[in-house]
């Protein structure tokens with residue numbers, strides 16, 4: 731493996747080590763208010779064309795919350811998995 735391949739493989743594994751799951755409107759809001767997303771942050775996000783998502787690490791399962799623009803979500807749709815939580 732040459733140097734460039736090594737760098738590229740590092741970059742690839744780094745970027746493909748996670749996936750996103752959208753937070754459904756009926757799920758609890760990510761901000762720990764205890765309210766559902768649709769009656770908490772969702773209206774605000776909707777107005778600014780943003781959505782809250784979970785970013786989940788493939789290797790550790792560690793979850794972080796992110797607010798992404800709808801545009802970015804569409805652009806990265808292949809990184810999204812369907813939510814397993816039944817609403």
Ligand SMILES: [Zn+2]
Pocket residue numbers: 759760761762763767770771
């Ligand atoms: Zn909230």
